[in-house]
Structure formats: C-alpha cells, structure tokens
Amino acid sequence: MRQFLTAVAIAVIGTTTLWYATDGIRAVTTEGARRVQIADSPPAVSSARLLDNTGETINLVAPAGGVALVEFIYTTCPTVCVSAGILFSQLRDRLTEEGLDSRARLFSVSFDPERDGPQALAAYADIHGIDGRIWKVGVLRNADLPRILSEFGITVIDDNFGGYEHNAAVHVVDSNRRLIGIHDIDEIPGVIAAVRGLK
Amino acid sequence: MSVLPAGKILSGQAALATFLIFACAVLRTPLEADPVTHMLLQLPLLAWAGWFLADAISPVWPDAGLSRLNDNGIPGLLIVLFAIAFWMLPRSIDGALTSIPIEIAKFITVPLLIGLPLRWSWYRVPPLLRGVLKSNAISMLGVLAWLYSAAPVRVCNSYLVEDQKRLSIAFLGAAIGLAILWSARLFLPPVDTTTGKPTKPVRRKRFA
Numbered sequence: 451m452r453q454f455l456t457a458v459a460i461a462v463i464g465t466t467t468l469w470y471a472t473d474g475i476r477a478v479t480t481e482g483a484r485r486v487q488i489a490d491s492p493p494a495v496s497s498a499r500l501l502d503n504t505g506e507t508i509n510l511v512a513p514a515g516g517v518a519l520v521e522f523i524y525t526t527c528p529t530v531c532v533s534a535g536i537l538f539s540q541l542r543d544r545l546t547e548e549g550l551d552s553r554a555r556l557f558s559v560s561f562d563p564e565r566d567g568p569q570a571l572a573a574y575a576d577i578h579g580i581d582g583r584i585w586k587v588g589v590l591r592n593a594d595l596p597r598i599l600s601e602f603g604i605t606v607i608d609d610n611f612g613g614y615e616h617n618a619a620v621h622v623v624d625s626n627r628r629l630i631g632i633h634d635i636d637e638i639p640g641v642i643a644a645v646r647g648l649k
Numbered sequence: 650m651s652v653l654p655a656g657k658i659l660s661g662q663a664a665l666a667t668f669l670i671f672a673c674a675v676l677r678t679p680l681e682a683d684p685v686t687h688m689l690l691q692l693p694l695l696a697w698a699g700w701f702l703a704d705a706i707s708p709v710w711p712d713a714g715l716s717r718l719n720d721n722g723i724p725g726l727l728i729v730l731f732a733i734a735f736w737m738l739p740r741s742i743d744g745a746l747t748s749i750p751i752e753i754a755k756f757i758t759v760p761l762l763i764g765l766p767l768r769w770s771w772y773r774v775p776p777l778l779r780g781v782l783k784s785n786a787i788s789m790l791g792v793l794a795w796l797y798s799a800a801p802v803r804v805c806n807s808y809l810v811e812d813q814k815r816l817s818i819a820f821l822g823a824a825i826g827l828a829i830l831w832s833a834r835l836f837l838p839p840v841d842t843t844t845g846k847p848t849k850p851v852r853r854k855r856f857a
C-alpha cells in the first residue's frame with residue numbers, strides 16, 4: 451500500500467511537471483512554446499530602425515489600426531528565404547485582392563548587416579518585386595540586432611556553409627507594438643484572417 | 650549520528666561518477682555543439698554517473714534504495730520514466746543550450762533522477778516488465794529516428810536540419826545496437842534479480 455501511494459504521488463508530480471513543461475501539452479518545441487506564449491499574452495516589441503534598399507532609414511511599424519507582417523531573412527540565403535520571399539509576394543497579392551492592403555505593411559528584415567547593404571537589398575527587392583509601398587525590405591542595425599531577435603524569438607545559427615539557419619515565420623505586430631501572432635510562412639489564409647480580424 | 654568513514658564514500662564508483670560529471674561539464678561545449686553527442690553521449694554518461702553514484706552510496710547506506718517505499722522498484726522506475734520524458738522534449742534540450750539554470754538542472758536531474766533511481770529499481774522490477782521496457786526503448790528510438798528524418802520542421806532552434814537528419818540516423822543505430830546487445834544478453838548466463846550480477850549456475854538435482 452505504501453509503495454502504491456508512493457507510485458501514485460510520483461505519477462502525480464511527474465504528470466504535473468510534464469504538463470507545465472509543455473504548457474498543458476500545447477508545445478513540445480521552443481518554437482511551439484513561443485507561439486503559445488504569444489497567444490496567451492502578446493509581448494511588447496521595441497521600436498527598430500531599418501536601413502532599406504534605397505539607403506534610407508525606415509521604422510519597423512504597423513500603420514495606425516493595422517499590422518506589420520514581419521519576416522526575418524538574409525539575402526544570401528539560398529533556401530528558405532527564397533521561398534519566404536515568394537510566399538510574401540503571394541501574401542501581398544492576396545492582401546491587395548481582398549482590399550486589406552491599407553491595414554498591413556510587410557517587412558522583410560535582414561539580420562545580416564555585414565553583407566546586406568542597400569545594394570544587396572536592392573537586388574533582393576528586384577527579384578521579388580518589392581515596391582516599397584506596402585512591402586519594404588531593410589536590414590537591422592548592429593545595435594538593434596540582438597534585442598530585436600530576442601524579442602521576436604529568432605534563433606540564428608551558423609549553417610557551416612557561410613550562411614545561417616533560422617526559424618522562419620510571419621510575425622504579426624499590431625500598432626501598439628505588441629506581437630500578436632506567429633504563423634508559418636506558407637500559412638497565408640491564417641495571416642489574412644489575422645489581418646481581417648483586426649477591429 | 651554515526652560518522653561515515655570517508656574511505657568508503659570515496660570508493661572507485663564515487664570517483665568514476667564524479668569523473669563522468671566533471672568530464673561532461675568540462676567538455677560541455679564540444680559535446681553540446683552536436684545533437685548526436687549531446688543526446689546519445691552526454692546525457693547517457695550523466696545518467697551512468699548517477700548509476701555509479703548509487704553503487705557508491707549503497708555500501709555506506711544499505712537501505713539507500715528505500716526498500717519500504719520502493720521494494721518492487723515501480724516508484725523508482727516512475728521517477729526515471731518521467732525524467733526521461735522531460736529530457737526528451739525538444740524544448741528542454743533547447744533550454745539547456747540557451748539557459749544556464751536549465752543546463753544546471755540537467756546536470757543535477759539526469760544523474761539523480763535517471764541513473765540513480767534506475768540502479769535502485771531496475772533489478773527489483775519483474776523481469777517481464779524489464780523486457781517490456783527494453784523493447785519499448787528500442788521501438789521508441791526507432792520512432793524518433795523516423796520522426797526526425799521525416800519531420801518537416803526543425804525540432805530544435807539550436808540545431809540545424811542537417812544535424813536533425815544525422816541524429817535520426819544515430820537513433821536508428823542506437824535502436825539496432827540495443828536490439829543486438831539485449832538479444833546477445835539472452836545467450837549469456839542469467840542475471841541475479843537483486844544485484845545485477847550473473848548467478849551461479851544451478852545444478853539440477855538428479856534423483857538416482
């Protein structure tokens with residue numbers, strides 16, 4: 451009996467621990483945990499300035515009453531950023547078709563200030579047809595880099611081939627600078643719904 | 650209160666356990682740079698350190714295994730299984746790499762909640778249950794191998810997709826290795842259920 455009660459007590463403690471460790475079986479990965487945390491209480495993100503493809507400084511902000519849709523890239527990225535760029539252009543087209551383009555700004559934000567100067571960004575803008583109107587591309591300044599990556603929950607690691615590997619997603623920031631959603635880059639309907647759902 | 654003789658505590662097994670934990674701590678950076686050595690070398694070595702620690706404590710404190718609470722080994726085994734489940738979560742592994750408190754928790758809980766209670770429980774649980782756990786460990790490694798090679802997402806933010814693929818192959822290797830090891834064990838003499846030492850062959854009585 452004593453052993454049985456000990457076993458039950460351990461099972462209760464163990465289950466509780468695992469429950470908390472997975473946010474109630476909602477997240478087993480760090481990326482999942484970040485999305486759960488954002489759904490529960492949207493964290494604030496601080497302001498950041500970007501150097502864009504024309505050499506001008508722009509603010510990473512949402513239009514009043516709208517959202518900024520932010521993805522993180524580096525222009526020398528051969529794989530995921532290319533598809534991210536293509537999907538972002540599809541997202542821009544959908545937003546325009548649905549008449550939601552006044553409510554959203556798209557930002558492709560490079561985290562590689564060493565290599566992504568205005569020239570590299572201009573080449574990236576050309577490839578993806580970034581007009582700077584509703585979709586802007588810019589690079590973070592070294593001073594803002596660690597803070598912004600940490601606030602958005604982006605982990606950038608070396609891929610051993612001179613590039614980086616990083617978690618790629620569409621980050622939804624509202625005009626009060628709160629990070630209110632994170633969507634997979636290929637999940638366009640979810641992003642559209644998030645933009646439409648704004649009051 | 651009795652004073653424990655220092656010579657007994659500092660047994661070979663205690664030294665080995667300490668050495669393993671220190672080695673894992675000193676070689677943290679290279680071991681954790683690669684998920685294969687992190688999960689299939691550092692974590693098992695830490696658990697092993699806990700196992701040796703249990704061996705070192707047992708002679709000094711004979712009822713360290715808490716036979717009243719853990720006579721059938723089930724409570725101890727539950728601690729082990731929950732601790733393993735926790736450290737199998739990708740976010741725990743990511744956490745150990747990015748947060749010092751979680752890394753310290755790993756160095757404490759893997760020896761003390763996996764290796765140590767396993768040593769004090771494994772030979773007490775029924776042989777059938779041990780067999781079930783072994784076969785489960787093999788199939789779990791197989792499932793993880795498949796999952797990590799087929800997963801469309803990167804499971805750990807701190808490791809590359811390429812690393813994840815290698816890890817899946819390593820898990821498959823570990824599954825095959827354990828299957829061979831544990832099958833081979835069946836051809837060796839049986840093991841005493843309390844000590845883990847091979848039993849002396851029992852001579853069958855013949856009636857003349």
